[in-house]
Amino acid sequence: VPSGLFLGDAAARLRASVVAIVDDAHGSGRGRGAGRGGHGAGFAWGGGDGGGGDLFVTSAHVVSSRRAVVVTPDGRAVPGTVVGRDVDRDLALLHAPGARVAAVTCGDPYTLRPGALVFAVGHPLGVKDAVSVGVFQAVGAVPRGYGMAEQRPRRGRSPFIPWVQADIRLAPGNSGGPIADVEGNVIGVAAMIVSGLALAVPAPDLERLLSNA
Amino acid sequence: VTDSRSNIAALSDQLADAVAAGSASVVAVHARPRLPSTGVHWKDGVVVTTEGTVRQEEDITVTLPDGRPIVATFAGRDRGTDLAVLRIPPGSLSVAELGDPAVLRPGNLVLALGRLDAGGARAAFGAVSATGGKWRAWKGGEIDRWLQSDLTIYPGFGGGPLVDATGQIHGINSGALSRPLATTIPVATVDRVVAQLLERGYVPRGWIGAAMQPVRYDEGGGLLLVSIEKDTPAAKAGLLLGDVIVAIDGKSLESFDQLLDVLSDDSVGRKVSLDVVRAGKQRAIEVVIGERPRGRGRR
Numbered sequence: 133v134p135s136g137l138f139l140g141d142a143a144a145r146l147r148a149s150v151v152a153i154v155d156d157a158h159g160s161g162r163g164r165g166a167g168r169g170g171h172g173a174g175f176a177w178g179g180g181d182g183g184g185g186d187l188f189v190t191s192a193h194v195v196s197s198r199r200a201v202v203v204t205p206d207g208r209a210v211p212g213t214v215v216g217r218d219v220d221r222d223l224a225l226l227h228a229p230g231a232r233v234a235a236v237t238c239g240d241p242y243t244l245r246p247g248a249l250v251f252a253v254g255h256p257l258g259v260k261d262a263v264s265v266g267v268f269q270a271v272g273a274v275p276r277g278y279g280m281a282e283q284r285p286r287r288g289r290s291p292f293i294p295w296v297q298a299d300i301r302l303a304p305g306n307s308g309g310p311i312a313d314v315e316g317n318v319i320g321v322a323a324m325i326v327s328g329l330a331l332a333v334p335a336p337d338l339e340r341l342l343s344n345a
Numbered sequence: 346v347t348d349s350r351s352n353i354a355a356l357s358d359q360l361a362d363a364v365a366a367g368s369a370s371v372v373a374v375h376a377r378p379r380l381p382s383t384g385v386h387w388k389d390g391v392v393v394t395t396e397g398t399v400r401q402e403e404d405i406t407v408t409l410p411d412g413r414p415i416v417a418t419f420a421g422r423d424r425g426t427d428l429a430v431l432r433i434p435p436g437s438l439s440v441a442e443l444g445d446p447a448v449l450r451p452g453n454l455v456l457a458l459g460r461l462d463a464g465g466a467r468a469a470f471g472a473v474s475a476t477g478g479k480w481r482a483w484k485g486g487e488i489d490r491w492l493q494s495d496l497t498i499y500p501g502f503g504g505g506p507l508v509d510a511t512g513q514i515h516g517i518n519s520g521a522l523s524r525p526l527a528t529t530i531p532v533a534t535v536d537r538v539v540a541q542l543l544e545r546g547y548v549p550r551g552w553i554g555a556a557m558q559p560v561r562y563d564e565g566g567g568l569l570l571v572s573i574e575k576d577t578p579a580a581k582a583g584l585l586l587g588d589v590i591v592a593i594d595g596k597s598l599e600s601f602d603q604l605l606d607v608l609s610d611d612s613v614g615r616k617v618s619l620d621v622v623r624a625g626k627q628r629a630i631e632v633v634i635g636e637r638p639r640g641r642g643r644r
Contacts, residue, residue, distance in 0.1 A: 245361035246368075246467055247360040247362075247365075248361045267456070269467040270464055273464075275381075275461040275464075276380065276461075277501065278380075297467075314354050
């Protein structure tokens with residue numbers, strides 16, 4: 133069986149860009165969650181001009197303080213600083229000098245058709261760099277009746293802004309990690325699970341959101 | 346692009362093609378507050394959805410694949426198989442391309458389709474988990490094939506189709522018939538129930554008007570009559586309280602299901618011969634199966 137029948141190549145490529153984010157406020161060495169390999173996921177972001185492999189995208193709810201530790205794919209723990217945050221879109225940008233992780237390439241969820249294969253890389257329940265496979269459903273507002281507060285949405289949880297929606301089984305620890313198409317191009321940043329549905333911030337919004345952040 | 350990379354991309358394309366083909370006959374059904382459900386344009390002018398998602402029988406609209414809302418009229422429901430039928434103007438959209446669920450084997454890739462609004466079809470992906478023969482749903486309906494899949498029936502996906510990798514529709518997914526796997530009501534069952542619902546708005550169920558309790562009798566089983574209602578087939582046939590049914594149509598009784606099978610769809614008007622033990626003596630009593638009064642045991 134040719135290996136390319138599965139997602140092996142694309143997943144290996146994307147995993148080389150995915151990091152674990154350990155929030156400083158939670159403490160990295162003691163207490164609840166210590167040594168679990170991170171409270172969230174993130175990925176190296178090239179932005180417009182490369183970024184040098186030291187900039188990382190994650191979810192705002194993963195990094196509650198100014199500082200966080202970035203655990204690189206080769207296992208180095210690199211201290212980082214939050215340099216941008218958009219709570220309404222649940223995004224954060226971290227700078228971890230010297231991390232030098234290969235940046236992801238971005239894809240466009242608006243060109244995907246429902247049923248197209250997609251996959252997530254993250255650390256669900258602490259399982260490091262796990263790949264979860266599913267299919268793309270939609271990009272847009274979350275359907276009525278899916279249990280997202282419509283009257284007074286919490287910050288970062290409005291059902292009416294565009295979300296990448298995918299049939300992928302995610303878990304805590306996937307937050308901030310990428311969701312990608314079959315080529316491994318990132319189409320969104322995993323943010324939450326609503327009625328079992330994976331919601332992600334659309335990749336095309338990242339450039340704009342992160343430059344404003 | 347290497348050969349190996351194009352393989353997985355081709356599979357992805359094929360799944361998206363299957364969603365596009367299958368969803369051409371899939372509509373959103375607005376027959377309850379807030380959360381819509383999904384429906385399939387099963388025959389021209391006829392939309393099928395799940396019974397449990399139809400909470401109102403008036404003011405029903407459906408959203409077509411092109412996003413247009415149109416009015417639908419309620420045609421009938423069957424709680425036993427969890428199916429409901431609506432009518433829409435003929436020629437509104439393409440008719441479902443039906444497959445043969447008998448060809449599906451555990452491990453085959455399948456998709457569940459949903460449509461919730463004008464925003465396009467949605468899909469959940471998985472594999473057939475288990476297949477088998479006839480079974481009876483806990484709500485009483487007879488389902489022609491056991492067809493369960495490992496995929497997520499998201500809110501509003503109930504009433505939507507299970508499609509294979511070519512987009513052919515193999516049945517209607519129900520969130521209500523069993524859990525945790527997704528259960529599909531196969532094409533043959535949908536065809537049968539749709540025909541009956543279009544004809545009279547409900548599925549007639551056989552009924553004799555007696556309540557029974559399983560008991561042991563000699564080596565085998567029996568059904569002890571514990572209540573008989575007036576003017577029912579059981580009363581007319583002369584069955585009495587305390588009679589023990591030990592055989593149905595000459596077959597000795599092994600399970601309660603035997604009686605349910607005799608009373609299954611299109612049994613109304615048929616004669617059934619019961620071997621009954623009364624005061625230690627066995628005798629044969631013929632009962633003409635009646636139609637279960639409507640509104641009884643429903644909702």
